[in-house]
Each structure stands twice: as C-alpha cells, then as structure tokens.
Amino acid sequence: MDKNYFIKISAVIFILLAVIISLFPPFEFSRRNISPVKKYDFIFSTNKKNIILDYHNFQKKFYRLDTLAYYKALWKDAKFSFYRISVDTFYTARKFLFKKHTESKRPKWSGEKWNPEIEQKSYTKVRYNDNVEDAVNYNKVKNKYLNSPNNWDFKYITQYDSAKKYDEYNISKPIYYSLSRKMLLGELLVEYILACLISISVGYLISRLRFRKSV
Numbered sequence: 615m616d617k618n619y620f621i622k623i624s625a626v627i628f629i630l631l632a633v634i635i636s637l638f639p640p641f642e643f644s645r646r647n648i649s650p651v652k653k654y655d656f657i658f659s660t661n662k663k664n665i666i667l668d669y670h671n672f673q674k675k676f677y678r679l680d681t682l683a684y685y686k687a688l689w690k691d692a693k694f695s696f697y698r699i700s701v702d703t704f705y706t707a708r709k710f711l712f713k714k715h716t717e718s719k720r721p722k723w724s725g726e727k728w729n730p731e732i733e734q735k736s737y738t739k740v741r742y743n744d745n746v747e748d749a750v751n752y753n754k755v756k757n758k759y760l761n762s763p764n765n766w767d768f769k770y771i772t773q774y775d776s777a778k779k780y781d782e783y784n785i786s787k788p789i790y791y792s793l794s795r796k797m798l799l800g801e802l803l804v805e806y807i808l809a810c811l812i813s814i815s816v817g818y819l820i821s822r823l824r825f826r827k828s829v
Contacts (some may be wrong), residue, residue, distance in 0.1 A: 623816075624814050624816070625817075628809055631809035631813060632806065632809055635802070638655065638656060638657070639802050640798040644794070648791060651667070651793065653665075658802045661794060662793065664791065666776060668789040669786045669787065671786050672784075673782055673783065674785055675780040677702075679781075682694075692774070693786040694793070695781075695783060697782045697783055702778050702780060704775040705775055707749055707772055708771075709750065709754055710748040711751055712766065713758060723768045750771075
C-alpha cells in the first residue's frame, strides 16, 4: 500500500468533511424560560433566529372566498383545514315606541298602592324633544304620540336583518420566538474527531483497493 497516496486521500476527505462541519456547526438557541433548541446552522447566519416553538390554533369564519384567499396570502406559514359550512343570522336593534300604563288601565293587585313616581322610574325617561323619530313604528303612532308625549316611552327590539353563508376553517398559526444562538464547541470537537476517523478509514480502504488493482 502506498503510504503517500493513503495520506493524500485521507487528508482530502478530512478537509472536505471539516469544511462542511465548519460551515454548518451545531448551535444552541435559547432564551429565558424557554428550553434550549439545538440546530445545525450556517456559520455566517445572524446570531438570532426565529424558531417555531408552538402553534396558535383557532377557528375563523369566511363569508366570501376571496377573503379566504386574502388570509392565505397573509398567513403563508399557517395551516388551513376546512371544518364546515354554516349560516349566520344577523339582527339589528331598533327603537320601538309604546304607550305607558295609566292609572286607569294599570292592573291592580290586592294590598298594593300604585305610585306614579315609582312607575315612572321603571322606564327610560322620554321628553317631547327626544329623538324618537327613528323608531320603527313612529309614523304609525305619530299622532297619538304628539298628543301626549310624556305618556310614551321606547325600548329596543331586535329585528331580522340578513343571513349569510360562511365556510369555517380550523387554522394553526405558528408562534415564533427570536432566540440567540451559542456555538456548541464540545459537539464541534467531537465532529472533527469523527471526521478524522472517517477520513482515515475511507482513505485506508481506497488505498487497499488501489494496491490490489496494481498487483
């Protein structure tokens, strides 16, 4: 076996492995209250790196397909999983005028005496100049209301507005942490030792094969 050839082959293999190890050494990324994360990273990369350590899972409704396309473009790193198709019904609160109880019309219970002041406090106070024109039934009761506005009050009722179909998706959005990195010199030394052993072993095998062919 040619020793010079063996040394040259082993050296070339070791240099090649050493270059790869040097360019992508082991780093430990960590931050306070977060367990260290080991990763092989490029030697010239920034000293801080965003690493996914968790996912935020939630559901979202999409009433139009173009809205879904917008969020998929906005959250390119998120995972969208279709869940179901459903319909939402929307209601609007509207003002409704009604006539308050008068002493003659109010039902009486045994042992109870009606107090107009207490009765007045149980309703929202209305004044003649209050904005009641937007009540849904204002035109219908307008004449009666203008004759005795202090005998009227209003409340809010919900009325059907619209119904919309939507697609619901389960979304998993990654949570990134900016972690600082530190080179693991102990592991780097072990990798160089392994690279040396590998280069010697491979160089020896190649030299033996070459020697056998030359015999």
